[in-house]
Structures are given as structure tokens and as C-alpha cells.
Amino acid sequence: MIIIDTETTGTQPWKHQIIQIAAYDVDTRDEFHRKLFFDESNADVDALKINRYNVETWRNEAVTQEEGRESFLNFVRHHAPTEMTSKAGKPYMVAKACAYNARFDKDFIARWMWDNVAKKRAFCPLHPLWFDPLQICLALFPNLPDHKLSTVCKHLGIDGTGAHDAMTDVLMVANLMYRIEPAMIVARDWCAANLAAVTPVPVHAPDPQKIETENIDNEIPF
Secondary structure (H helix, E strand, O other): OEEEEEEOOOOOOOOOOOOOOEHHHHOOOOOEEEEEEEHHOOHHHHHHHHHOOHHHHHHOEEOHHHHHHHHHHHHHHHHOOOOEEOOOEEEEEEEEEEEOOHHHHHHHHHHOEEEEOOOOOOOOOOOOOOHHHHHHHHHHHOOOOOOOHHHHHHOOOOOOOOOOOOOHHHHHHHHHHHHHHHHHHHHHHHHHHHHHOOOOOOOOOOHHHOOOOOOOOOOOOO
16 A cells, blocks of 8 residues: 655645655555645745745755656556456556545646646556545544644654655654554454444435536546
8 A cells, every 4th residue: 555645835636736745655665755846826825834845945856747747657556566457358557545635635646647748647556445544533533623634643642743744744644554553453343243234225326317517616627
């Protein structure tokens, strides 16, 4: 499984850009981290402050969006041990992914895969279903003031120094998963013991004529 974190110039994938991306393979302990050049004119100033943006650091360490994307894809391809089958019946390999508040990172990476030159989306070999520790933490720690990664890590005694750096956050998530693993095992075993005998309730598809299409603001337009 690969733990992934992105730091961005804002919260809207169709408008803002990734400025840092990091990944960590929990099995091989291989790490990936890139800082990316971005369009400063379209960036949220508050987001840049939170994400530790420094002009001099980016000038010395950042790569282009295209170079970063290709490097990330190469990392994922080399850590993709899970076989899936395409609609055409052909096998292909993917990596299982994990991110804290996974929808955010997943949406930004999906948008990042769009190649403006080739006018098509690059194939990213990540499993379509991501594991999100946030959902586990919501159940385990319902009385916390919030469930930000830094808050949960502080509650568990995990060092959060340097949070909102992509690689730091990835390693914080790795430590978090190690701490909550016993609870996840208990939940898995309980489900296996108690839900197997439950008679499934049939789900009836709604009448297509009654379904209204809504324009959801946070959907990625591609």
C-alpha cells in the first residue's frame, strides 16, 4: 500500500495546483517526494502560508508539473503489485492507495493526470478505492474537537512537527495507521463473525425518469 499526500495552492482541483506530493510504500519503505513549480497568480495566499511555501526553496528544489507527474507515475508503477482486469479482459497492475481525507488528494491527483499537451488523461495505476484512516478516526475518537491529521496525531502522542509538508504528513499517517491497526483488526474480525449471517436487503434501482441531474460544484469537469 502507498500512503499519499498532496499540498496545494487551494482547495479546488479544477482551479488550483499541487505544489508538493509525497508517497510512502509501507511494505518496501520506499519514499517519493517532489516540490512542483506552479502558477503563483492563481494561488490562495493563505494556502501557501499553511503549506510552508518558500520562494528560495522552490527555486532550488522544484520541478515542473510535467516532470513531477511522470516521476510520480514511475514510482507508482514500480510499487503496483495488485492485478486487476480491464473491461477488455486484459490484466494490468495497480497499487493500493491510502490518504488521510482521501477524497481531497484523489481529486487533485485525478485532475493532475490531465495532459494539456496530449489533450488526454494519463493513466495512473492506483486502485480506484482508496483507504482513508480519517473514517476510522471519526469512529474511534468521536469527542475530539476536530479530526484534522495534526489533532488526531497529537491525541495519540505522534510528533506532528513540520505538518503540512507532504513527506512529513505521509509519515504521520504511517505512524497513525500503526497506532490504530489493533482497532482495525478487531473491527474486521467482528464484521467477519457477525455480518456473514445477515440476510442482505435487496436494493431496488430508482426510476431513471425521477432522477434529476444536479450540477455539483466540486466535481472535476473532465
